[in-house]
Amino acid sequence: MKKAIGLALLPLGVLVAACSSTSSSGSYSTATTAAGNATSTPITLSLLKTKSYGEVLGSSTGQVYYMLTADSSNKSTCYSACATAWPPVQATTKVAAGVSSSLVSKITRTGGSSQLEYAGHPLYTFSSDVSQNATNGEGVYAFGGYWYVLSASGQPIKTAVSTSPSTTAASYY
Template sequence: MKRHVRTTGTLVAALLIAGAAAGCSDDGGEGAASGTETHSAAEAPDTDVVPAATSSSTPAVDVKNGTLGKMLVDEKGRTLYLFDKDTKDKSKCNDDCATAWPPFTVKSTPTAGKGLKKDLLKTTKRDDGSEQVTYNGHPLYRFADDQKAGDTNGQGVDAFGAKWYVVDPDGKKITTAPKTNGGY
């Protein structure tokens, strides 16, 4: 129970901060409203903290054995999620949603790591024109509250109208809770 309260509290805090930041923008232009700004890997901060929405110069999707079993991760080992509200190859997560759940966008063709089905790895055009990586038809996202590689703080979170799940190597959602030492 303590984990759920902490995760929910952290998610709420992250959303409030993102909303405040969006409200404080003084450019008045349309660009601030999209919430899906992309950057090259050279522009992104060099930390394990997930940036708002980044593109990778060498995008890859890999498999990692984590607390939820075998799951999809990006080239830095950060967990990738699907959104139950999305339809096949079409993201329904924009604006504030894309701030909390940054889409995994790319500027070049992503590569499939060992254990993945290359024919399931594709991209789809987002509403803002960027290319988002998909696997088995699911647009892929990171979670802003995941602070380091392997974090799965977004697993099962109900936000922006549907639930979020970690993706397995077959391209299906993982619906189990993380395995912990506390018998969770």
């Protein structure tokens, strides 16, 4: 159901983002151009606590970052409409505690802008994530691949964290 809602909202996010020269989500400070090229607004790569997926990579302002399975190390495949719906994250040198600076790098996108990469995954935001720590793009299939949030180790998180209480058999005598 969540994936269906995310996919249903995707065209709306593309339309809204395409109608302006810059794109922002909620109170986030990271800006991108209409073509989806990253800008130079400084950000800090951080770990965010999410309700469904535990700690994931994102910005210090609460914007969750995603990877695309169609990408490869040092190469983004997300341009045009894709980059409008999934804006690339600008390269940064600020890294918060818990994030491994040895896994942080940047790639040069077609057109010359820099994009943040973590553990070989170019990073993106999702235009339909309009609240802090939102993960509406998790598990969505769009633009040739699946979109996943990343753990601190750089691994994609493909399943939600169990929030149900553990059931331990109790014996009463």
